Amino acid sequence: xxxxxxxxxxxxxxxxxxxxAPDPKEKMRNNTDLIAPSPVDWxxxxxxxxxxxxxxxxxAVKNFESDxxxxxxxxxAAKATLTMPAGQSVGSVSDKSQxxxxxxxxxxxxxxxxxxxxLDPRVQPKIMHNGELVNLGEVGQKLDKLTVERNGHRGExxxxxxxxxxxxxxxxxxxxxxxxxxxVETQVLLNMTIRQVR
Numbered sequence: 188x189x190x191x192x193x194x195x196x197x198x199x200x201x202x203x204x205x206x207x208a209p210d211p212k213e214k215m216r217n218n219t220d221l222i223a224p225s226p227v228d229w230x231x232x233x234x235x236x237x238x239x240x241x242x243x244x245x246x247a248v249k250n251f252e253s254d255x256x257x258x259x260x261x262x263x264a265a266k267a268t269l270t271m272p273a274g275q276s277v278g279s280v281s282d283k284s285q286x287x288x289x290x291x292x293x294x295x296x297x298x299x300x301x302x303x304x305x306l307d308p309r310v311q312p313k314i315m316h317n318g319e320l321v322n323l324g325e326v327g328q329k330l331d332k333l334t335v336e337r338n339g340h341r342g343e344x345x346x347x348x349x350x351x352x353x354x355x356x357x358x359x360x361x362x363x364x365x366x367x368x369x370x371v372e373t374q375v376l377l378n379m380t381i382r383q384v385r
Contacts, residue, residue: 251383267291283383
């Protein structure tokens with residue numbers, strides 16, 4: 188009996204500790220770190236290497252014989268180029284399927300996808316990224332702010348030549364990144380399989 192009473196008293200003594208344990212959901216609601224913007228990385232450098240994407244998709248069609256030429260015409264009209272002749276690509280008349288590989292610009296690829304959806308409304312590419320995708324909005328904001336502050340504090344910067352040089356180099360880098368990304372259009376390698384729905 189004494190043992191049971193001792194256990195009961197220990198449980199009663201521990202109860203407030205259990206009740207005082209913080210609710211994880213309440214902690215998340217009160218945690219402003221989750222909604223605060225992340226600090227700007229002012230010394231981040233961006234890649235100047237070409238950025239490209241690999242798209243792979245399967246076009247499920249109702250009539251292989253008539254829809255294969257339709258799909259190819261859509262890509263030809265978009266100025267897409269075959270990476271190898273269609274006759275050398277993997278295909279089977281008996282299985283009613285054909286693999287094709289094209290190179291085209293990202294904007295053309297988006298237009299092509301809209302037109303291919305007329306043949307297969309559910310078609311959706313799997314996209315793989317090759318290289319670093321640069322956020323031009325972020326680059327532009329950094330460039331504008333650095334340029335304004337550099338121009339507005341030239342007097343103070345004369346006494347800090349190292350910082351002035353660093354600011355100039357970052358402005359030059361951001362300017363070059365912006366120019367390259369705006370002039371060089373993203374290229375897409377589109378690997379497409381056209382297959383008749385069974």
